[in-house]
Each structure stands twice: as structure tokens, then as C-alpha cells.
Amino acid sequence: MVIVLNPEVEEKEVDKMKKKIKELGLEIHESKGKNYRLLGLIGDTSIIDPEIIEANRNVEKVIVVQEPFKKANRVFHPDDSVINIGQKTIGGKKLAIIAGPCSVESKDQILNIAKNVKKSGAGFLRGGAFKPRTSPYSFQGMKEEGLELLKYAKEKTGLPIVTELMSPNHLDKFVEEVDVIQIGARNMQNFDLLKEVGKTGKPILLKRGLSATIEEFLMSAEYILAQGNEKVILCERGIRTFENYTRNTLDLSAVPAIKKLSHLPVIVDPSHAAGLWWMVEPLSKAAIAVGADGLIIEVHNDPANAKSDGKQSITPDRFHTLMEKLKKLAQIEGKEL
Template sequence: MIIVLKPRTTKEDITRVEQMIKRRGLDTHIVEGQEVTIIGCIGDTTKIDSKPFEVDSSVDKVMHVQEPYKLANRAFHPEDSIIDVSGVKVGGGNLALIAGPCSVESYDQVLEIAKAAKASGANLLRGGAFKPRTSPYSFQGLGLEGLNILCEVKKAVGLPIVTELMSPEHLDVFNEKVDLIQIGARNMQNFDLLKQLGQVDRPILLKRGLNATYEEWMMSAEYIMASGNENVILCERGIRTFETYTRNTLDLQSIPVLRKLTHLPVIVDPSHAGGKWWLVESMAKASIAAGADGLMVEVHNAPENALCDGAQSLKPRKYDELIKEVSQIAQVIGKSI
């Protein structure tokens, strides 16, 4: 942490700021420039709150040298983390291929989709039971009934399941039944919920918030890890920009950036990003070419009758073709499915 002082700061001011720093267990080093004086803070600053310094009347600004997270930081954990999702490995060269309908609608629907997806190569089954919807008048998901359908299909087909948790109220039932607990974009900074995920034995799939910087996303992973659960998989799903033709702008630079910042696996959800099925195929291939650790794709047998987001779902036959091409691209960059 570097503290830049205002021009014309007195000796007393410098001493006062130095003491604030030392009280937090850090050492200081002063550099007097031509126009400004700066104070370098020496020691572990990853957990120091810089706000109090910003308010001091002599301080112009505070600059960070270290990232403000530790458990998620690759600097302190150089090897890729490999997360075990009920036997399916994710990260370190192992791809997660998550597929399934946006919403769970019925046992038959999920069963049919799950069988087809598995046959194409999917290794995890997704399906929404509790749905975050912008409008109170839209279909909100089947809730616990939907969760039970997923569990039955899991038994029948043998794919571990992924579904979204929206409320601390269902923490126990998710911990019991769900193989990979998804935290949606809109809850990425629901800090209360994040803290409670430390009590859970299951790995967490943490989606990027629509307006979350890489650092904020890392901080949310750090919340979960600091609460006691280090099994976090990150999921890029697009950010909000000025462009409205697509629902969100898929930020594939996040893949190499996160590879550098963190040891956690990073997968991509191309279905939610664009909001249109005809964008999914090219973005799925691009994600794997960019080095993603997996894909989460919406697959629906009858998108035109879907209760939610059918517009962004692939039919099983399209998904099958996609996975064939994805598999070839994975080979080119040294991964295999």
C-alpha cells in the first residue's frame, strides 16, 4: 500500500500518518519527491482497510500494490485448484460440461434432456428450481418440487446436479441434495448468503455479477473461502454494458485474467450472456479456445414451450454437434473431454 500525501504537507502531518500505519502493524518508508511525498507501507497489507487513510487531511490518495484477497490468490497458491463435484473433477485440465434446461418443468422433460446431454458428453446436469426473475409476475420456478425432480433424474441418469440457491432458508436441503450449489449473478454480493456458504460441504459455483469487476468477484469468492469453504468454481456469464442488442456482453478476457489472479477454475455460461440461442455455439467454442475449464449451456427439448429463457436454449441435437466441435478445439489447446 502506498500513501500519496498532498503537496505542502508538514513534518507533523507525515508523522501522524506514519503512526496510523504503524498502529496497524506495518512498517513505513518515506520517499520525498519533487512535488509530493509518498509513504510506502511495508508488511502484509492484503487485509488492511485503506479507508481511514483516505480521510486524513494530508492524504491525497492511497494506491494498492497487493490484491486485497489471499485465499483465492494465485500468488499464495501457484497450482491450479481441482474441485471435486461428487466425483467429477473441474479445473487443472478437466472440463466441466454442464447442461440442462433453464427451468425444471417436469420429470419427463428433465429426464429426456439429461439423457440426451449425457449421451453428448455432458458430465453435470443443471436445471433451475428457484428462479430469480426481474418481474414478480413471471414464473418463479417449481421450488422444492423442482429440486426433487432433479434428484430423481440424477438417480435415473447418473449425473451430479447443479442448481441455484437464492435464500439462506434452503441452505440445509441444498447441502443435502445438490452436488454443486450455484450462486447467481444477482446474489454475487449478497454477503450474508456468501458467509453462510462456509457451513456447507458442497462446492459452490459463483457467477460473476452483471457489474462486478474481477477484483469484486474475487472478493466474493474470498468471502466464501474465508467462511470455511474453499471449493469455489467461478462462472463468467457476461457483464452489462451500453450494448443492448445482446442481453449482456460476454467478457472472455476474464478467462486469461482469472487464470493469472486465482487458482480457482473458471467456466463460462454462454447462454445467459447473449440471451439468444444462435450466439451460444460460437461463444462456447471461443470459451474453450480461450482456455475455460468448462461450459454451462442451456439445453431444452422444446425451447418454444419453455417456461423461461427458451430463446437462449439449444435443442439436444445442436448441443451434440457443439460438443463434438468443442472437443476438437479442446484437443488443439491440449485438453481432453
């Protein structure tokens, strides 16, 4: 349930209303904008009669929220959320471009790629230190050493780093050293992990699960938001369907659907969606055209010899060409890189 208040309501009147609501055992999520003020009620709202609330002269209307996700719901937060990460943002007019290798492989590799993607206009550096792999015999990442190399690349380029957290055991280190903590597709419904990152104040990049519905995706975001962390970025990275030509099937319709339902920013991962390097460019363009707030793209200086996902990685030169094309497309969509 959402109570829409008169924007000019006096603070003492709001406090009275909040006190009564809390006495009923409900939580309150307050949202303010230039022309609105909302009180989102979380809990068993069946005990409240909307007509009694609407009788209050300071209330414009009461909206009953049907969806199970509350804090992620646009009704609770009409304005698009913009996540601040240092001097960078994800959401809003500026498109966020996150680029880098699937896995950190060496000091020279990550630094070379970081310098190249920054030169081309990327705002963030991605790189896997701890790698979830389908096969236990595949390269699992450089782990702590990989994290140190990401920090080194950040020190040399100034790019904020984005990397995946797989276990709560490393959470303290990630909170201290990582700018954006990624929760991968396989952990989208690892609810204990979601609760833990929800207790931090770090920006969280949440990837959609392999077979997750949009509602299930938003409910996972709700786990993080419910713990008090409102810095959630959603990532559509393709879902598993009957089609096996591509690695996954990129659900572009999820972008406008989520943006209609939720205020959270949505970015797209064309690399994992297709699993084919030559599809990265057209899917990136399509993602911007349907309203994505940014992209996360795998870039490798030697894809043929990459330790993971070389098949879907583009070279720094191709990334530069892509960025030049995306600048023109962004202008058409009223955005900027």
C-alpha cells in the same frame, strides 16, 4: 503477505514460525505443492518486518500481496485448484460441461434432457428449481418439487446436479441434496448468503454480477473462502454494457485475467451472456480457446415453449453437434471432454 519456505524445511521449524505469527493476531493459510510450501498471512501485516522474516534460514523470500483478495490469489496458491465433485472434477485437464434447462418444468422434461445431454458427453446436469426473475409475474420455478425432480434425474442418469440457491432458508436442504450450489449473478454480493455457503463443504458455483469488476468478483469468492470453503468455481456469464443487441456482453478477457490473478477454476455461460441460441456455439468455442475450464449451457427439448429463457436454449440435437466440435477444439488446447 506470503512467506515462501524452503520445501525441505523441518516441520518443527514451521510450527515455531506459525506460533509466532499467530501470537501477532494473524491468520495463516498454508499451501503445499510438489516444489513449494507457502504460508499466507491474513490480517494487518504492517506489524511485521519482512526483512526479519527473510533472515530465517528456512525462508526463501517474502512476497507482499497488493490485491485485497488473499485466499483467492494465485500468489497464495500457485497451482490451479481442481474441485472434486464425486467422480467428476472441475478444473485441470478435463473440461467440465454442465448442461440442462433453465427451469425444471416436469418429470418427463428434465429426465429426457438429462439423458440426452449425458449421451452427448455432459458431466453435470443444470436446472433451476428456484428461479430469480426480473418480473414478479414470470415463472418462478417449481421450487421444492423441482428439486425433487432434479434428484430423480440424477438417480436415473448419475449426473451430479447444479442448481441455484437464493435464500439461506433452503441451505440445509441444498447441502444435503445438491452436488454444486450455484450463487447467481444477482446474489454475487449478497454477503450474508456468501458467508453461509462458505461454512459448508459443498462446491459453490459463483456467477459474476451484472456490473461487477473482476476484483469485485474475486472479493465475493473471498467471502466464501474466508469461511473455510475452498471449493469455489467462478462463472463468467456476461456483464451489462451499453450494447442491447445481446442480453449481456460476454467478457472473454475475464477468463485469462482471472486465471492470471487466481487459482480458482473459471467456466463460461454462453447462454446467459448472449441470450440468443445461435450464439451459443461460437461463444462456447471462444471460451475454450481463451482457457475456460468448462461451460454451462442451457439445453431444452422444446425451446419455443420453454417456461423461461427459451430464446437462449439450444436443442439436444444442437448440443450433441456442439459437443462433437468442442472435442476437436479441446484437443488443440491440450484438454479433453
